[in-house]
Amino acid sequence: MWRVVPLTDADGGARTAHEARAGREQGRDGAPVAVVTGGSRGIGLGVARALIARGDRVCVTGRDAERLAEAVAELGPHAMGVAGKAHDPAHQAEVVERVMAAWGRLDHLVNNAGSNPAFGPLTEVEPALLAKVFEINVLSAFGFARGAWSAWQREHGGTVVNVSSIAGLGATPFLGGYGVTKAALINLTEQLAQEMAPAVRVNAVAPAVVKTRFAGPLYEGNEERIAAGYPLRRLGVPADVASAVAFLTSPESSWITGQTLVIDGGVRLNAGLG
Numbered sequence: 001m002w003r004v005v006p007l008t009d010a011d012g013g014a015r016t017a018h019e020a021r022a023g024r025e026q027g028r029d030g031a032p033v034a035v036v037t038g039g040s041r042g043i044g045l046g047v048a049r050a051l052i053a054r055g056d057r058v059c060v061t062g063r064d065a066e067r068l069a070e071a072v073a074e075l076g077p078h079a080m081g082v083a084g085k086a087h088d089p090a091h092q093a094e095v096v097e098r099v100m101a102a103w104g105r106l107d108h109l110v111n112n113a114g115s116n117p118a119f120g121p122l123t124e125v126e127p128a129l130l131a132k133v134f135e136i137n138v139l140s141a142f143g144f145a146r147g148a149w150s151a152w153q154r155e156h157g158g159t160v161v162n163v164s165s166i167a168g169l170g171a172t173p174f175l176g177g178y179g180v181t182k183a184a185l186i187n188l189t190e191q192l193a194q195e196m197a198p199a200v201r202v203n204a205v206a207p208a209v210v211k212t213r214f215a216g217p218l219y220e221g222n223e224e225r226i227a228a229g230y231p232l233r234r235l236g237v238p239a240d241v242a243s244a245v246a247f248l249t250s251p252e253s254s255w256i257t258g259q260t261l262v263i264d265g266g267v268r269l270n271a272g273l274g
């Protein structure tokens with residue numbers, strides 16, 4: 001259940017009319033607050049919708065301020081947005097600061113922002129590009145987790161969910177560089193889970209192909225054929241991941257930490273039969 005904690009500084013520090021309105025919003029005072037990075041579309045937007053629907057207040061992030069504003073408008077009065085690059089430490093600090101100023105707490109952190117500019121064999125990926133992917137996919141999550149920990153979670157508790165991938169669980173033919181970073185994210189999940197317990201539970205999700213813009217090149221034009229290789233005979237949609245994240249950020253998962261929940265329509269069951 002929600003722990004009802006009075007807002008310490010309801011509207012203090014709010015920088016926009018929208019934030020001020022969010023801080024004053026009646027009916028959700030004391031409700032849990034979540035930050036979802038990369039929440040302007042795809043899986044992150046799906047997660048934000050699910051958390052808003054269950055009663056949380058949600059801050060979404062993304063680089064494109066216009067798209068982010070559209071997402072916030074769709075999510076409604078219990079949402080706010082802070083535009084910026086997830087891997088920029090100044091942006092990480094700004095998100096935490098503005099959430100604390102508007103809502104006075106930060107219960108759940110969903111590290112969803114991620115990228116993969118390095119398709120192809122790992123041996124052909126430039127080290128500088130791999131370092132960039134690592135920065136976005138791993139260091140962002142680390143930075144946000146540190147920020148949420150010191151601003152709220154160390155003292156008051158909460159959860160972190162990192163959005164990894166099945167590419168982080170083993171070798172893949174053309175996502176090798178990405179897979180290395182998603183594997184690191186799983187290790188980061190375990191390490192933080194061990195260090196942040198018992199106050200904070202830290203888990204990861206590892207989806208297979210989920211129909212978003214990011215995954216378009218993996219299935220567009222071939223969806224039927226690719227889905228036929230999944231035991232559950234379809235590709236994922238953002239809501240499939242969102243419901244798992246909602247579970248991992250709820251009291252229903254209160255004895256689960258350091259785990260990676262695979263959400264893959266069963267596709268890994270077929271590994272090795274090819």
Ligand SMILES: NC(=O)c1ccc[n+]([C@@H]2O[C@H](COP(=O)([O-])OP(=O)(O)OC[C@H]3O[C@@H](n4cnc5c(N)ncnc54)[C@H](OP(=O)(O)O)[C@@H]3O)[C@@H](O)[C@H]2O)c1
Pocket residue numbers: 037038039040041042043044061062063064065067084085086087112113114115136163164165166206207208209210211212213214215
């Ligand atoms: N879709 C899949 O099949 C799949 C499978 C496994 C794991 N994942 C993981 O799921 C996560 C979300 O992917 P998705 O498929 O939902 O992608 P998507 O539809 O492309 O959405 C990505 C979201 O992240 C934001 N974003 C991207 N790079 C960012 C950055 N550097 N800083 C801040 N925000 C950033 C995007 O907004 P802006 O472009 O405006 O910044 C957008 O809101 C990623 O971590 C991805 O690796 C996806």
